[in-house]
Structure formats: structure tokens, C-alpha cells
Amino acid sequence: MNTWKKIALSSVSLIALASLAACGNSKGSESTTSSSSDAKDHKGAVTLWVDPANVASYKDLIKNFNKEYPNIKVTVTQSPNGSANAKQDVSKDPGQAADVFKVPNDQLGAMAEAGYINPLSPSATDWVKSNDISIAVDAVSWKGKLYAYPQDEQSNIVYYNKAKFSEAPKDWADFTAETPIGTDFTNSYNWYPVFLANGTQLFGKDGETVDGTDANTKAGVQAMTWFAQQKANPGVKQLGTALLADLKSGKTQAILDGPWDGSTVKEILGDNFGATTLPTADFGSGSKQMQAFSGVGTLAVNSQSEDPVAASALAQYLSNTESQLALYKANNAIPVSKEAQKDSEVAKDPVALAVIKQVENDTLMPKMPQMATFWNLAAPLIENAYTGKTPATQYQAQLDNFVKSISSATE
Known part of the structure; x- marks a missing residue:
């Protein structure tokens, strides 16, 4: 890992x-x-x-x-x-x-x-x-x-089974319509970048501005809404530690992962091994290139x-x-x-x-001392939106609290 x-x-x-x-x-x-x-x-x-x-x-x-x-x-x-x-x-x-x-x-x-x-x-x-x-x-x-x-x-990328498709789809909707893709919505390293891809900033454009986070905007609410939509998407599998096991068993044909698992995925897929960049996705205001940290x-x-x-x-x-x-x-x-x-x-x-x-x-990834607080708070923010624990009516309040907390933290 x-x-x-x-x-x-x-x-x-x-x-x-x-x-x-x-x-x-x-x-x-x-x-x-x-x-x-x-x-x-x-x-x-x-x-x-x-x-x-x-x-x-x-x-x-x-x-x-x-x-x-x-x-x-x-x-x-x-x-x-x-x-x-x-x-x-x-x-x-x-x-x-x-x-x-x-x-x-x-x-x-x-x-x-x-x-x-x-x-x-x-x-x-x-x-x-x-x-x-x-x-x-x-x-x-x-x-x-x-x-x-x-x-x-x-950086996170997508690994996929070439036996399923010779070339990976370029858009998230097309990708998940073709095959289940394994991921982990409890991991903010994986999924906080949705906020960034949709136009918000984390500690400003330079990553060094303590009050430069604007996730509590329309773009941030759209990101939270998109997380919730993935729970109902049959092409998205919340796997956590079963990420590689389910790929090996054939339950999924693609996973969101990083270079640290590259050798293992190559062993699993053999000649059908494929790797590509993240696709585009529509988070609520048109197609955007997905980002990673x-x-x-x-x-x-x-x-x-x-x-x-x-x-x-x-x-x-x-x-x-x-x-x-x-x-x-x-x-x-x-x-x-x-x-x-x-x-x-x-x-x-x-x-x-x-x-x-x-x-x-x-x-x-920003280098702010407040990143420790960021990691602690970003994970439940995303997971609770995905699972539905946080209802849509509370997205704005949750985002306001998140931004306030990481902007006022000392570390």
C-alpha cells in the first residue's frame, strides 16, 4: 500500500x-x-x-x-x-x-x-x-x-482487463456501463480530487493558502451529490481491501489504484493487463477530466x-x-x-x-501543516455522502464545517 x-x-x-x-x-x-x-x-x-x-x-x-x-x-x-x-x-x-x-x-x-x-x-x-x-x-x-x-x-490510475475491452472507455459513465470498476470510497486520497476536478481549490491555487479552500460552493455540493449517485451505480463496486482479490476472481474487470500495486495487477491479468489515465466524468456541470492527488x-x-x-x-x-x-x-x-x-x-x-x-x-498534494486535519475530516465527509449517511439537505452544512475546520486548524 x-x-x-x-x-x-x-x-x-x-x-x-x-x-x-x-x-x-x-x-x-x-x-x-x-x-x-x-x-x-x-x-x-x-x-x-x-x-x-x-x-x-x-x-x-x-x-x-x-x-x-x-x-x-x-x-x-x-x-x-x-x-x-x-x-x-x-x-x-x-x-x-x-x-x-x-x-x-x-x-x-x-x-x-x-x-x-x-x-x-x-x-x-x-x-x-x-x-x-x-x-x-x-x-x-x-x-x-x-x-x-x-x-x-x-497518482491513481485505472487498471483494466484487456479481455473485456481492447481500449479503456474515455468517460466514467461509459466505463462503468461496460464493467464493474472496483474502488474504495472510504479513502479520501482516492476521491477528494473529485472536488478539485469540479473546480474547487484546496488551500488555494498554490496549495499554501490556509483560507484558500472553497469546497463549500455549488461545485462542492455537486461533488457530494455525485458520490451519492455512485452508491446506486451498478458499475461501481465498493471493495476496500478486496480490491485485488475481486479483480483476480473476475468479479471486477477494472480497478482504481496506483503504481504500488502495478506488479500484482500484472500478475493477475497477465497478457490482458491494461493501464490508463483516469477518464472524464460529469459531476453536474459538464464533462471534466478526473483528477488524482x-x-x-x-x-x-x-x-x-x-x-x-x-x-x-x-x-x-x-x-x-x-x-x-x-x-x-x-x-x-x-x-x-x-x-x-x-x-x-x-x-x-x-x-x-x-x-x-x-x-x-x-x-x-498540498504541504500545509493542516493536511493532518484534512485527512481526518475528508474521509468521513466523502464516505458519508457515498453511503447516504449524510442526506443531501446537509451537504452545504457539512462542507461549511469542513472548510472552517481545516482553515482554522493549526496542523
Whole structure:
């Protein structure tokens, strides 16, 4: 399961970002770049937190890292509660957290505000801008500065059985008329983007405006109405954890999912495997291109690291083109490096191509500290509209309360 899916499904408030001695780095307020020649001869030791399933692939990369940085010892361990909870884990005791850790981009704003991470150095900033696609640069930017190294991108797409149709329908109504499509309306990562596709904004156009959410408009009410309509749509199956099982059994011929399940879906469908971008849909005011949340996986350097030179060298190395391609092959992590996206294997992979194309239509996950509150409140907002627990007469009131709550939250 991917990082943001875990966040959206948890619906549990993360612990407060207390000012635990993390309000700035005693070593300086700006990360040390790893691109200078002196880092090659630097002696040091750092720790790295990554998701449990990816520890082995990162250990392989460290072997290559040590060919260039032979005097930097790296200890790779799994994140205490997974990268989805990086902010929570680091905040418990920043001084004891890893020097470098995997973290989804939507947590960067809160971590920057709390002082758990520092802006990248000018040279590291230039390196990221040169190495990675623009959406990845935007993903790690907060208030005009970069705070982490981008590694991969994710977005929901549609997987489908080519035995059912050689080409996936282009519109949601046509798609669901042809075959049941499996999804999960309890997951706001999947379905909040309907509000965005229908013209509303989440924390403003820039994703950094605390009072910039306008879901409590006509467009938002239309989105809620559309959710309720899907409950009665025989071509939509609420599956939750049975998503892949029902595809395998043939109960569904298509699912809404992300690249994290790409290999499994390929095994299920075999030669009939198909992947495509999300279709268009009419939410009440004409056909609109469906959106997903695009998220970027990043590596951040702990502001309390005892060895920021070694930590920055490691984070940058693990984010370069070669490392991104290695992680793509090992973990299905869709690269964000400009050169990696041109790689021959990536260019012929239907999952990678669908994700890369879908991201062009998506809304980048905001990095506001209020995102923790957003995830907690968005899930029941959508699910209750879908199940009918919230009647249509209460849509406006529910949306008003939702917007007020996330706009006034401190995190």
C-alpha cells in the first residue's frame, strides 16, 4: 500500500508538532550540500529510515554509494511507523531520529515550520532543479525554498482487463456501463480530487493558502451529490481491501489504484493487463477530466543530524537518476528525474506512462501543516455522502464545517 493511501486511511490525528528543541538546527539553518568535492573524502556515520519493504533495495544502493563515499558509514533501518508517519516519528525525539528519512511531500510544510528540516543549500537547490521534473521541484518547495530531495511520484490510475475491452472507455459513465470498476470510497486520497476536478481549490491555487479552500460552493455540493449517485451505480463496486482479490476472481474487470500495486495487477491479468489515465466524468456541470492527488516521495535531512555533510551527500546520491532507476526496478517507484523518465524501460512501461501522463492532470498534494486535519475530516465527509449517511439537505452544512475546520486548524 502506498504512503498517501496509508495516511488517508488512518484518519488518526498525528501528535502535535511540539517545539522539542527542534526549532532550527544548531549546526546552521541551511543544509550542507553534498556536491562539493570535500564530501568525497568526508568521514562520518549516518542513519537512514525507509519503509520496511524497501530496506533491502536501499541496502543495495548503499553499496554503490560507498564506492563514491568510502568513508561514510550508513545504517539502513525501517521507519518506526513507515514513511507515512515520518512527521510523527521524527517529532517524538528529533535528536534520536534518523539523519535522513523518507517522507511524503505533504508533510514537508509542517516539518519545515517545526524546524525538523532545513532549507537545502543553494547548490543542492540548483541540483534538484536541474535533475528533476518541475512538479517534483514544486513538491519539495515551501515558502520559496526547497526542503527535501524528490525521488518518485504517485497518482491513481485505472487498471483494466484487456479481455473485456481492447481500449479503456474515455468517460466514467461509459466505463462503468461496460464493467464493474472496483474502488474504495472510504479513502479520501482516492476521491477528494473529485472536488478539485469540479473546480474547487484546496488551500488555494498554490496549495499554501490556509483560507484558500472553497469546497463549500455549488461545485462542492455537486461533488457530494455525485458520490451519492455512485452508491446506486451498478458499475461501481465498493471493495476496500478486496480490491485485488475481486479483480483476480473476475468479479471486477477494472480497478482504481496506483503504481504500488502495478506488479500484482500484472500478475493477475497477465497478457490482458491494461493501464490508463483516469477518464472524464460529469459531476453536474459538464464533462471534466478526473483528477488524482499527485504525491512525491522525498528524502529529507534531519536538522538535528550530527553530520549534515554526510547526510546531505547520502540524500542527494539516493535521489540521483541512477538511484531513482534502481528503485523503480526494485520497488515500482516511478522516477521524477528528467533523464530517468526517458529511460527505455520506463518509456515502455504502461504503468509508468499512465502515471506520468495522469500527473499532468492532477493536483499536487498540498504541504500545509493542516493536511493532518484534512485527512481526518475528508474521509468521513466523502464516505458519508457515498453511503447516504449524510442526506443531501446537509451537504452545504457539512462542507461549511469542513472548510472552517481545516482553515482554522493549526496542523
